[in-house]
Amino acid sequence: MDEACRNCPALCETRTQVVHGYGDVGADFLFVGERPTARADETGVPFAGAGGSDGDGGLRRMLERLGLCAVDSPAERPELENVYLTTLTRCRDPERGPTDEEVDNCEPFLNAEIRMINPEILVPVGERTLAELGTEYTTTPVDDLTLPEDHAQRIRGRGFELVPMIDPRDQTDDQTQAWLEAFVELMASDYRQTKGRRER
Template sequence: MDEECRNCPALCETRTQVVHGYGDVSADFLFVGERPTASADELGVPFASPEPSSDDDGADARSGTSLRRMLERLGLCDSTSPAEEPVLENVYLTNLTRCRDPDRRPTDEEIGNCDPYLTAEIRMINPEILIPVGERALRELGMEYTTTPAGELSLPADHATRIRGRGFELVPMVEPRDQSDGQTQAWLEAFVDLMASDYRQTKGQRDR
């Protein structure tokens, strides 16, 4: 993983640092967002969020939730660990892109430039479950790892649902800062059920 990557010149000018994946390298659950948050750009840890949680793009959060809080409720993150070094169990965090522009979403070209990093992480971690966080991540992972036409995958329709694909099962979520309280609870309940199931038997199934 190149800490000084120069593949996207425009992002090199706006980023604080390159934010590669972070977490348990033997994890069953791999979360993939679109791009680093503002706090992630500062701290170097994907999905980092300020406390209290807020929309780091400048708007008020609807429910004030964050991925870290959700992982804490699931027992997958130590609530006492620091934001810059969260202690994660059975979880790995990453993004489609490694660098942040504070004023815009990444382009298709930038996502393509970062794809080798994401592919390398997925192969290294070899998770059982992929969790696309947000519409863009669902579209990109859905095209690559399921047999479902990309046009049939969308959020919030597929939020907290289990989608079987090529080698992995996907459990998409609406971006935490955009979730209603009901959506947060629905995803947590679905994931508790998944963790209690024989999810390790899903690998290799190729139907939805």
């Protein structure tokens, strides 16, 4: 992974650092966001500070509740088990989301991480990420993949199962609870049999 990537000149001027993936490289669960958060740009850890007002973020609290993140681990270096975190793009502009060209420029990094981790479950976080991963990894027409309709739903893909999530910063308490309950049920199931299925 290139720590000094210059593929997107505009983002090179606004980023603090390149934020590549972070977590358990043998994970079954891979969470993919759209771009680094402001806190991730500072710490180098994807999703840092994503949601909530306590600095740890809504996603971290969700991972703690699922037993995938050690509760007492430091915010800047959370101890993750069976989960890997990454984003479509590796650099942040504080004023805007990534352009299509910037997403395309980062696609080799994301593809390399997905091949390296070889997860069973992909968790697209947010509408943009769902569209990108849905196009690449499912046979479902991208127009049929939407949030909040597909929040906490299991979508069969090509070699993976997708469990989309509304961005933690935008979730209601009920939506958070619904996603957690669906994911607990998934974790208790024989989800490792999903690879190779092509139907939704």
